[in-house]
Structures are given as structure tokens and as C-alpha cells.
Amino acid sequence: MAVRAVVVAGLALSLGACSQSADQMLGGSLTPPEARTDVATSAAPSRSDLEKATEHWGKEHAKSPRDGKAAVNYARNLKAMDRKAEALGVLQSSYMYNAQDREFLSEFGRLALDQGHAPLAQQLLERADDPAKPDWKVLSARGAALAKQGKYKEAIPFFERAHLLVPEQASVMNNLALAYTMDGQANRAEPLLRQAKAADDGDPRVRENLALVLRLQGKAGEANRVAMGTEEQPLMTAPVSVVSNPQPQPARVSETPARRASKAKAAAKTAAIDADADPEAVIRAALNADIANDKARARPIATSSTPR
Numbered sequence: 001m002a003v004r005a006v007v008v009a010g011l012a013l014s015l016g017a018c019s020q021s022a023d024q025m026l027g028g029s030l031t032p033p034e035a036r037t038d039v040a041t042s043a044a045p046s047r048s049d050l051e052k053a054t055e056h057w058g059k060e061h062a063k064s065p066r067d068g069k070a071a072v073n074y075a076r077n078l079k080a081m082d083r084k085a086e087a088l089g090v091l092q093s094s095y096m097y098n099a100q101d102r103e104f105l106s107e108f109g110r111l112a113l114d115q116g117h118a119p120l121a122q123q124l125l126e127r128a129d130d131p132a133k134p135d136w137k138v139l140s141a142r143g144a145a146l147a148k149q150g151k152y153k154e155a156i157p158f159f160e161r162a163h164l165l166v167p168e169q170a171s172v173m174n175n176l177a178l179a180y181t182m183d184g185q186a187n188r189a190e191p192l193l194r195q196a197k198a199a200d201d202g203d204p205r206v207r208e209n210l211a212l213v214l215r216l217q218g219k220a221g222e223a224n225r226v227a228m229g230t231e232e233q234p235l236m237t238a239p240v241s242v243v244s245n246p247q248p249q250p251a252r253v254s255e256t257p258a259r260r261a262s263k264a265k266a267a268a269k270t271a272a273i274d275a276d277a278d279p280e281a282v283i284r285a286a287l288n289a290d291i292a293n294d295k296a297r298a299r300p301i302a303t304s305s306t307p308r
Contacts, residue, residue, distance in 0.1 A: 053077045061090060068098035072107045079111065088115055102128045110141045118148035136165040140172050143179065152182040170200035174209060186216045 057074035064070055071094035078087035091108040098104040109124030122145040129138050143158035159176035166172055173196035177189035193210040200206060207226060214223035 050077060050080055054081055061094075065094060066097040068094060068101045068104040071098070072104055075107060075111065084111065084115060087111055102130055106135065106138050106141075109145075110137070113141055113145050113148070116148075118145045121145040122149075134161065134165060136162040136169065136172065139165070140175060143175060147175075147179055147182070152179050155179045156183060168199050170196040170203065170206060173199070174206055177213065178209060181213055181216065186213050189213045190217070 054074070054077040057070060057077055060070040061067070061074040071090055075087040075090045078084070078090065088111050091104070091111060094104070095108065105124050105128035109121045109128055112124060113121035122142065125138055125142045125145060129135070129142060139158045139162040143155040143162065146152075146155035146158070156176070156179050159172060159179055162172045163169075163176055173192045177192035177196065180186070180189040180192070190210070190213050193206060193213055196206045197210055207229070211223040211227040214220075214226060
């Protein structure tokens with residue numbers, strides 16, 4: 001079976017929110033000083049609190065457009081309000097006054113990556129990266145910027161460095177595993193995704209990615225059990241027909257790994273047209289397109305071999 005998992009834009013951002021509260025995601029700058037006490041202790045600030053915070057930092061930014069802190073806080077709250085294009089504009093307008101501020105560059109680079117501007121993000125994040133004080137979010141985002149451009153092998157060292165800093169972070173394990181997969185190292189991806197699943201079993205995307213990697217290695221039955229959440233059941237508890245793929249893909253011995261890799265890259269390029277799409281959704285769309293191609297290629301063979 002030749003099923004290829006496709007990894008595209010924004011990998012470092014795809015699961016970054018899995019184990020963080022909203023306040024942590026916003027860098028602790030969610031609300032104005034006079035309103036911080038109540039909201040800072042809550043896991044999910046209300047919409048009204050976000051609106052108040054956004055209004056507050058918007059006024060601060062208007063008063064001091066050169067102030068990097070005000071710009072970053074305003075952009076973070078706009079992002080939380082799902083007004084990402086406006087947030088990017090705020091950071092662009094203040095960039096020339098904060099071109100040496102690593103925190104500003106980190107926020108600008110990660111937001112640019114989220115909005116599909118991978119080359120720009122790569123440059124900003126390279127300058128935001130401080131070797132003396134490495135930040136796993138910056139490192140992971142640098143890897144994602146490279147992966148977005150199809151440079152999976154170059155992305156791997158950044159994901160690996162981030163993984164060393166936060167070995168239990170599910171998003172980093174997920175991103176490193178997917179980069180390994182696109183580099184033809186699915187065998188290294190599988191244990192990482194199993195660890196990521198154990199660290200954050202509540203996120204279905206990790207489970208889905210693990211199933212993709214298992215299918216890529218020809219482990220269709222196990223992949224189906226993982227996808228259905230029944231992987232802990234003994235293999236003997238159900239007939240093979242129950243746990244096998246209900247629509248098995250015929251083996252194509254003649255298709256080389258190089259050809260499969262070429263198809264995967266083509267699917268990734270097609271799927272990456274919508275830069276604002278959720279990265280995990282893009283992965284699944286590209287995979288589904290690849291599976292559809294496999295079925296289309298297999299259909300004439302199945303028809304011709306059916307006895308009359």
C-alpha cells in the first residue's frame with residue numbers, strides 16, 4: 001500500500017495550543033493592568049474580556065505606535081479575536097522601530113508564518129533566535145517555516161533542538177515526526193507520535209497523524225485500530241476482516257519510493273494554495289487526494305480481474 005502523509009505550512013503552530021491556556025498563549029498580556037487579577041487565573045478568558053483587552057491595547061498602540069510592547073500585546077489580542085490580518089498589520093507598522101527586539105521579531109515571525117508568509121517568517125525568526133537563550137517556540141517555528149517551503153531535511157534540526165528543550169511537548173513531537181516522515185524516515189516518526197499521543201491523548205490530530213505514519217509503513221490494521229481508538233484491544237479479539245481496511249489499497253510493487261515522494265510533494269504544493277487553512281486540515285486534504293489517486297489507478301485493475 002502506498003499512502004503518503006503530506007506535511008505543509010504552519011506545523012509548529014498546528015498543535016501549539018494543545019496544552020496551553022489562552023492566557024499563556026497570549027504571553028500573559030491578555031488584559032490591561034486594571035483587569036488582570038480575575039482573568040489571569042482563568043483558563044479561558046471570556047469574549048468580553050478579550051474585547052476590553054483589545055480595546056485597551058489598541059489605544060496604547062495608537063498613543064505610542066513605536067512602542068514594541070504595546071504593538072505585541074495589541075497584536076496578540078487581535079489574534080485571539082481571530083483578527084489575524086489586522087494583527088499582522090499592527091506588527092508591520094511598528095517593525096522599523098523594533099527591528100532589534102527579539103520578542104517583537106518572534107511574535108511577528110510566528111504570525112507571518114501563520115498567515116502563509118513562510119520566507120518572511122524565516123528571516124524574522126532567524127533574527128529572533130537567541131543562541132544564548134533558546135526559545136522552543138522560535139526554534140519550532142523556524143522548522144515550520146522551512147517545512148512550509150518543502151525544506152524538510154533543513155527543518156529537522158530546529159525541531160530536534162526544540163524537542164530537547166521541551167521533551168514532553170506534544171506539538172513539537174508531532175512536528176518533528178511529520179518532518180521525519182516527509183524526509184522518508186517514517187520509522188523514526190512512529191515512536192515520537194506514540195509519545196505525543198500519550199502526552200496529549202485529547203487531541204485527535206496526533207492520533208490521525210500516527211495512523212497516517214502507520215499506513216505509510218504498511219501497518220494498515222494497526223493504523224485502523226489507532227484511528228478508531230481501539231489499539232489497546234488484543235489482536236485476537238476480532239477477525240482480521242474487522243480490523244483491516246474496508247477498502248484495501250492494492251500493493252504497487254512497481255512504484256518506487258522516489259516516485260511516491262514526488263507525488264507527495266506535488267500534493268503538498270496543491271494543498272498549500274490556501275495559506276490560511278488549518279495545517280492539519282491541509283495535511284488530511286492532501287492525503288485524501290493521494291488516496292483518491294490510488295483508488296483511481298487501482299479501479300481498472302480491479303474491474304478487469306473480476307470474474308464474469
